[in-house]
Every structure is written in structure tokens, then in C-alpha cells.
Amino acid sequence: MLTIYGRANSSNVSVAMWAIGELGLPHRRLDYGRGYATTHTPDYLAMNPTGLVPTLDDGGVVLFESGAILRYLGSKYGDATFWPTDPAIRGPLDSWAEWGKNAFVAGAAEIFYEVVRRKPENKSPEGMRRAVAAVTPLATMLNARLTSRTWIGGEDFTFADVAVGHQLYRYFTISWDRPDLPALAAYYDRLTGRPAFREHVMVSYDAHWNTM
Numbered sequence: 001m002l003t004i005y006g007r008a009n010s011s012n013v014s015v016a017m018w019a020i021g022e023l024g025l026p027h028r029r030l031d032y033g034r035g036y037a038t039t040h041t042p043d044y045l046a047m048n049p050t051g052l053v054p055t056l057d058d059g060g061v062v063l064f065e066s067g068a069i070l071r072y073l074g075s076k077y078g079d080a081t082f083w084p085t086d087p088a089i090r091g092p093l094d095s096w097a098e099w100g101k102n103a104f105v106a107g108a109a110e111i112f113y114e115v116v117r118r119k120p121e122n123k124s125p126e127g128m129r130r131a132v133a134a135v136t137p138l139a140t141m142l143n144a145r146l147t148s149r150t151w152i153g154g155e156d157f158t159f160a161d162v163a164v165g166h167q168l169y170r171y172f173t174i175s176w177d178r179p180d181l182p183a184l185a186a187y188y189d190r191l192t193g194r195p196a197f198r199e200h201v202m203v204s205y206d207a208h209w210n211t212m
């Protein structure tokens with residue numbers, strides 16, 4: 001039985017939970033993090049010295065960093081489609097996974113902060129312009145990748161889709177003047193057809209309004 005420590009409304013927790021859902025793994029998730037059980041205890045910090053969520057405990061194997069958790073789950077429990085064993089196939093997918101968890105997350109988070117998290121008194125047209133300028137080239141790059149593909153790798157859904165796609169629920173449901181990127185929009189539609197995406201990624205972000 002896997003244990004995930006982390007609140008369901010965290011996008012990083014959603015990476016771990018979506019992977020768990022796709023792989024059909026028995027698990028329990030404990031509500032830790034902002035608004036729930038504190039992570040600032042010696043016991044939690046011994047598992048995850050960052051004091052952030054998620055943390056995974058798999059029978060005493062303890063990991064933090066959602067990208068590392070995704071790769072651990074893929075390599076231990078994924079089949080050769082979700083987690084290709086051939087480095088020549090997995091490596092290029094991992095480029096997208098790494099980009100998704102770093103560059104795309106950073107750009108998408110800026111928009112989410114501007115629209116949802118910032119208190120009205122901390123919002124500014126300049127902040128919004130900066131956020132749009134940050135995310136638009138990234139979304140455009142993703143759109144180009146998806147123009148001729150069903151999933152990030154091609155015909156098969158893989159770990160790279162989890163690393164890239166987990167930001168898209170917020171990206172497509174917050175209110176902003178999104179660039180017109182049809183392949184990206186179609187990809188998001190396909191993601192919403194996946195039960196594990198609906199359960200673990202399409203989670204209310206109401207608790208995030210006006211928190212910074």
C-alpha cells in the first residue's frame with residue numbers, strides 16, 4: 001500500500017496521484033500541507049526536508065519531489081507503454097517530462113498566480129502582461145508538439161503526459177485571454193476523458209483564491 005502525504009488541491013500532489021490512478025495502484029492519501037496537517041514536524045521533515053508536499057512512502061521507501069515520485073512509480077509499476085524500458089524511447093519522452101515539470105509549470109503557475117492567487121490589491125496589468133508573455137511561447141511550443149500527435153510521445157499515453165498535462169486543468173479553466181492553440185485544446189479535451197485525470201487533476205482550486 002502506497003501512502004501519499006499531501007492535500008488533493010496541490011498541483012504537485014496531483015502529479016503523484018494521477019500517476020497512481022493511471023497505474024491502478026492501491027494507496028491512501030493523507031491531507032498534509034497548507035490548510036491541513038502541518039508538514040513542519042520533525043517526523044514529516046525526516047521524510048521530506050523541504051517541508052513541501054507531496055511525499056511518497058512505499059513500504060518504507062520514502063521520496064519527495066513530484067517528478068522523482070512520478071519516475072519511481074513509472075519505473076517500478078508502469079508497463080513498457082507508460083514507462084518505456086528502452087532508453088532510446090524513454091529518453092526523448094523524459095526531455096518533455098523535465099520541460100513539463102520545470103519550464104511549463106513555471107509559466108503556467110505565473111498565470112494561475114495572477115488570476116487566482118493574487119489578492120486584488122496585489123494584481124496589476126503589468127503582472128498579467130508578464131505572465132501571459134511567459135506562458136504563451138511555452139504553450140505554443142506544446143501546441144506544435146501535439147499538432148501531429150495524440151499524446152506527448154505519439155500514439156501512447158506515457159509518464160510524460162502526466163508531467164506535462166497536470167497543469168492544463170487550471171490553464172484551461174481560469175479566466176484569461178488564452179492564445180488560440182487548437183492542438184493544445186484538443187489534447188486537454190482528450191485528457192479530460194481519462195478517469196484518473198478527472199479524479200486527481202480536475203480538483204477544485206477554490207482554496208487558492210486570494211492567498212498571496
Ligand SMILES: N[C@@H](CCC(=O)N[C@@H](CS)C(=O)NCC(=O)O)C(=O)O
Binds near residue numbers: 032033039054064065
Ligand atoms: N518541486 C516540488 C515542489 C513542491 C511544492 O511546491 N509543493 C507545494 C504545493 S503545490 C507545497 O508544499 N506548498 C506548501 C504547503 O502546502 O504546505 C515538487 O515538485 O514536489
